[in-house]
Amino acid sequence: MRRIVFSVDNKKRKVTIFDTTLRDGEQTPGVSFTKVQKCAIAGELSSLGVHFIEAGFPASSESERDTVREIAHIGLNSKICGLSRSVQADVDACLDCDVDMVHVFIPTSEVQRMHTIRKSPEEVIEITGNIIRYVRDHIGLCMFSAMDATRTDPQFLIDVCKAADDAGATIINVPDTVGIYTPNRMHKLITGLLSHVQCPLDVHCHNDFGLAVANTVAAVNAGASQMQVTVNGMGERAGNADLAQSVMILESIEGISTGIKTEHLVPVSKLVSRYSGLSIPPIQPVVGDNAFSHESGIHSHGVIACSATFEPGIMTPEMVGHKRRLTLGKHVGRHAVRQMLEEVHIHPGDVELDQIVDKIKFISGKGKRITDADLYEIADSVTGTANGSRTIILEDFAVMTGNHVLPTASVRALVNGKKETYSSTGTGPVDAALNAILGMSPFRVQLKEFRVEAISGGSDAIGHVTIAVEDEGGSTFDASASGDDIVLASAEAMINALNLLYRIREQKKNP
Ligand code: KIV
Ligand code: ZN
Numbered sequence: 001m002r003r004i005v006f007s008v009d010n011k012k013r014k015v016t017i018f019d020t021t022l023r024d025g026e027q028t029p030g031v032s033f034t035k036v037q038k039c040a041i042a043g044e045l046s047s048l049g050v051h052f053i054e055a056g057f058p059a060s061s062e063s064e065r066d067t068v069r070e071i072a073h074i075g076l077n078s079k080i081c082g083l084s085r086s087v088q089a090d091v092d093a094c095l096d097c098d099v100d101m102v103h104v105f106i107p108t109s110e111v112q113r114m115h116t117i118r119k120s121p122e123e124v125i126e127i128t129g130n131i132i133r134y135v136r137d138h139i140g141l142c143m144f145s146a147m148d149a150t151r152t153d154p155q156f157l158i159d160v161c162k163a164a165d166d167a168g169a170t171i172i173n174v175p176d177t178v179g180i181y182t183p184n185r186m187h188k189l190i191t192g193l194l195s196h197v198q199c200p201l202d203v204h205c206h207n208d209f210g211l212a213v214a215n216t217v218a219a220v221n222a223g224a225s226q227m228q229v230t231v232n233g234m235g236e237r238a239g240n241a242d243l244a245q246s247v248m249i250l251e252s253i254e255g256i257s258t259g260i261k262t263e264h265l266v267p268v269s270k271l272v273s274r275y276s277g278l279s280i281p282p283i284q285p286v287v288g289d290n291a292f293s294h295e296s297g298i299h300s301h302g303v304i305a306c307s308a309t310f311e312p313g314i315m316t317p318e319m320v321g322h323k324r325r326l327t328l329g330k331h332v333g334r335h336a337v338r339q340m341l342e343e344v345h346i347h348p349g350d351v352e353l354d355q356i357v358d359k360i361k362f363i364s365g366k367g368k369r370i371t372d373a374d375l376y377e378i379a380d381s382v383t384g385t386a387n388g389s390r391t392i393i394l395e396d397f398a399v400m401t402g403n404h405v406l407p408t409a410s411v412r413a414l415v416n417g418k419k420e421t422y423s424s425t426g427t428g429p430v431d432a433a434l435n436a437i438l439g440m441s442p443f444r445v446q447l448k449e450f451r452v453e454a455i456s457g458g459s460d461a462i463g464h465v466t467i468a469v470e471d472e473g474g475s476t477f478d479a480s481a482s483g484d485d486i487v488l489a490s491a492e493a494m495i496n497a498l499n500l501l502y503r504i505r506e507q508k509k510n511p
Helices: 035-048 062-072 088-096 110-117 121-138 154-167 183-194 212-221 243-254 262-276 297-305 334-342 350-365 372-383 429-440 486-509
Strands: 016-019 052-056 079-085 101-107 141-147 171-176 201-205 226-229 392-402 405-415 418-425 445-454 463-471 476-483
Touching: 016 243, 035 052, 035 062, 035 262, 052 062, 062 079, 062 088, 079 088, 079 141, 088 101, 088 121, 101 110, 101 121, 101 171, 110 121, 121 141, 121 154, 141 154, 154 171, 154 183, 171 183, 171 212, 183 201, 183 212, 201 212, 212 226, 212 243, 226 243, 243 262, 297 334, 334 350, 334 372, 350 372, 372 476, 372 486, 392 429, 392 486, 405 429, 405 486, 418 429, 429 445, 429 486, 445 476, 445 486, 463 486, 476 486
Parallel strands: 016 052, 016 226, 052 079, 079 101, 101 141, 141 171, 171 201, 201 226
Antiparallel strands: 392 405, 405 418, 445 463, 463 476
């Protein structure tokens, strides 16, 4: 007989992670992954250590079946799950993909029963038992979801869960389908259900009121053995519980082990953001650009002395694959600026340092973001140390684009004093331009960030492009450029970033 272990000692507890980025996550309005992207994401999720990957809804289309089947055949460490309505044809579509687990669901709340499947409570109980028995006749793992559990009559929810348990469900999912629960209620619901069923419980929370992560953690604290999450909190409407946040709360605050290799969290988040086209807000917890960034003088000063002063301490940037950054802006302090300059062997005197800080505050006070390249230029102008060394000097630049033309860019530049030309194509003119410059570059770098802001309104607006690149050693360099032609400004920003990388390397070699 399957047994749930009630444990109050979190240190001994382990929770399994069920990732539904490729199913509920892909239901985010406007998002659609290609098969190649889905396979790549599945591979990264498996390396991250998630226990289950919900790869899709095979009955929805032939191409979805093809993708789920492909993921199931990669041979990943994670178990692969397919979603199925409570009908045999859907289950067969999952089985046809060779998944490890079938996830069957049925609406249980009155509003969903009446308006979607038009079934009575008795019919729902009968369908539940039959479909789970059908799945278990064919495959060892069956998850059952009582859809809209949190708006379901409490006694009826118990009855459905008991029917699922008796029929052989290996785990029962309790979805807060429209995100209307609060942590206290979730804790009570899970505690109550656990006293009626033998099989473990799983939780799936939506974020309509911003409580998905809190509700997920409450469910786990009440004894749920598994949580459903998505990368970057993607999902229907306001999304699902965010994987990185839920995992880090359990690991760092609650002391519950998830088995996740947390240092992969930021890279996975960035990959999914790129493939989904959903950018990560800088203030997103755990993975956002600002999660470990410090600008204000008091904070930066404290963090330079001891990082735990103004960071959680129980969660460090290294733990999640992030980097601590001191940023420049109108709140910047002398300590941070001195540290940033000393890292590249620029040593201003006290009066010079004051002048540099004043200039940074003045420029950023006008709303302009200050990059590393800007900082060194300011420091050079104050200390008179500009060495003028630029490894790449742009001479000629041309881009061809149109509705029936593959965007192509050609660049001619002096690279270390030698004339070089290079052409490349891209998905658009900016991509082509950056590819051409990177092709010509003596350094191997990866584009980490690309941002365009319009400085004024209208189609003749000045565009301000900010770029960050990362070298093979993991150091990042950011630079910017402005102009009324954003393709040219992008090319110049990339060249500025590469020149900055060169300069810092030279400065480190000859301090
Ligand atoms: O939100 C929901 O209820 C779902 C089910 C399919 C589990 O996504
Ligand atoms: Zn959902």
